[in-house]
Amino acid sequence: MGGSRWPLMARAVETPIEVILKRRLYAKETWIAIAGLAVYLALTEFLPILFDSFTSNHKTTPLESND
Known part of the structure; x- marks a missing residue:
C-alpha cells in the first residue's frame, strides 16, 4: 500500500495520509x-x-615566555 515501482503522478492524490506521515x-x-x-x-x-596535533604544535603555554 502506498508504494510501487512507477512514478506516482495521479496516484499521489490517492496516497493515504498515514503513509505520507x-x-x-x-x-x-x-x-x-x-x-x-x-x-x-x-x-x-x-x-x-x-587535540593531539594542537598540543604537539604548542609545547609552551601562553603564560610562558619564549626567551
Missing part, C-alpha cells in the same frame, strides 16, 4: 540518526586527532 517520520528518524553518528564520530575520532 509515516514516510516523513522515517525521514526524520534517519536524519536524527545521521546527525547522531556525525556527532559521535566528531567526538571520538576527529576531536582526539585535532
